[in-house]
Amino acid sequence: MKIVIAPDSFKGSLTAKQVAEAIKTGLQRVLPNADYEMVPMADGGEGxxxxxxxxxxxxxxxxxxxxxxxxxxxxxxxxxxxxxxxxxxxxxxxxxxxxxxxxxxxxxxxxxxxxxxxxxxxxxxxxxxxxxxxxxxxxxxxxxxxxxxxxxxxxxxxxxxxxxxxxxxxxxxxxxxxxxxxxxxxxxxxxxxxxxxxxxxxxxxxxxxxxxxxxxxxxxxxxxxxxxxxxxxxxxxxxxxxxxxxxxxxxxxxxxxxxxxxxxxxxxIDLVIEFTHLKERAQNADLVFTGEGGIDFQTKFGKTPYGVAMATKAVAPHSSVIVLAGNVGKGIESLYGRDAMDAIFATPEGAKPLDQAIADGPHDIAETAENIARLIKKID
CATH class of the missing domain: 3.90.1510.10 (Glycerate kinase, domain 2)
Structure with missing residues (x-):
């Protein structure tokens, strides 16, 4: 199984690389033998x-x-x-x-x-x-x-x-x-x-x-x-x-x-996709994990998760694109589609103050990824 991990940073908390590592940590607890491709992403803004x-x-x-x-x-x-x-x-x-x-x-x-x-x-x-x-x-x-x-x-x-x-x-x-x-x-x-x-x-x-x-x-x-x-x-x-x-x-x-x-x-986002060679690295992917600190209907307008979904589905149309976010806002139904996202998950483990949520970020992201992996393994 080939898994591409291509998130943006969680602003004020984790760099894109740190988010990718947390996702991989959780997935590997359940899927240790998968082939992981790590591609830290951004959309041209901070990070x-x-x-x-x-x-x-x-x-x-x-x-x-x-x-x-x-x-x-x-x-x-x-x-x-x-x-x-x-x-x-x-x-x-x-x-x-x-x-x-x-x-x-x-x-x-x-x-x-x-x-x-x-x-x-x-x-x-x-x-x-x-x-x-x-x-x-x-x-x-x-x-x-x-x-x-x-x-x-x-x-x-x-x-x-x-x-x-x-x-x-x-x-x-x-x-x-x-x-x-x-x-x-x-x-x-x-x-x-x-x-x-x-x-x-x-x-x-x-x-x-x-x-x-x-x-x-x-x-x-x-x-x-x-x-x-x-x-x-x-x-x-x-x-x-x-x-x-x-x-x-x-x-x-x-x-x-x-x-x-x-x-x-x-x-x-188009420049980052080009210079990270995301499409080439996503060839034959089975699963694609992406994400950022917050996601809502605006994500469709040039934000990293939507760009990653569109780019990877273009070269791996049968892959599933899974999004992890620190905060899930309104209008996410507009992000779903055959050529876009397949599932969106909020990562915080329970309600907590912002500073605690930031401190718990790596743990919570890994836990969420692990739970998703358990579901995937059960289905397979």
Missing amino acids: TVQSLVDATDGHLVTRQVHNPLNQISNAYYGILGDGKTAVIEMAQASGIQYVNDKTHNPLITTTYGTGELILDALYHGVQKIIMGIGGSATNDGGAGMAQALGVKLLDNDGQELDFGGGALDQLAQIDLSGLDPRVKKTQLLIASDVTNPLTGSDGASAVFGPQKGATPEMVKQLDRNLHHYAEVIKRDLHQDLEKRPGAGAAGGLGTGLMAFTNSEMAKG
Whole structure:
């Protein structure tokens, strides 16, 4: 019997690899002779670096960068097992965790540190970069990232702009003469399910700005500034990005990446499936175990368990896909189907406080997997 174990992390509790190991522990108590294929997964959000590093036997790289408040912080990214592909979560350098209710200010927060991580990956000789762009504290259109890569964003006096979306109204000229030449030679895959444009009622400032501390007045200012930024990009770089789907992702970082790097947008789960070789590893699988911390009707829209189910059923149509989750929410009936999930199980053993549920996670996941295995063995 071949069993593929391909879960996402349980956020705030266990990495995807730890979840996979707990599932395997429980299954092996009943099915010790099965052939197990472990594939830690993610969907492009938090945990993607660790999952891809674990799944490909890669390694982490830590370096000091400028965080969104322009202070020095440690951040990490991964180099996959092929030695040629880096995976970066922009939130590591420019994420919302660096600010609080007193310090959040999207007029000044910068993506400069994200650019520093890209540069460091280039110094390691990578040929491809996967960039997850969720969880940002910024609204600068990726301007800081571009400045870190060597782009000069100049005002009417030929001076470099200050950091943050609040300075973009002063942009008069974009100078690419200092852009690191390796940037355009390196393929960058943007892992994001966000389709918002850069500006307007569905844009970066209006939709995501308030989450980052923007007042209604700030939202209007930032939206005007990003419109101006897009106009200068259109004039100087001959790229019309303002209404491009995904341009508003991560406070407009999607725009900056499309404007200044050799990039393309892709669904996070699709990239992870590709780079973990999940389909190849799931060939002839009898059982597929996946999961994440919480599951509900939204899981169908780009989340790991649904992506794993669809991918594995495509190559092993007779397999059974079993999902384990720390919390099972509403609407899960929409997740079932011949080409999707076959069964969903909640893992917590009884009602308990959140901190206790987190501490008991490995035990409870293993127990649930063991009970499922006992049923499978009885049926067989």
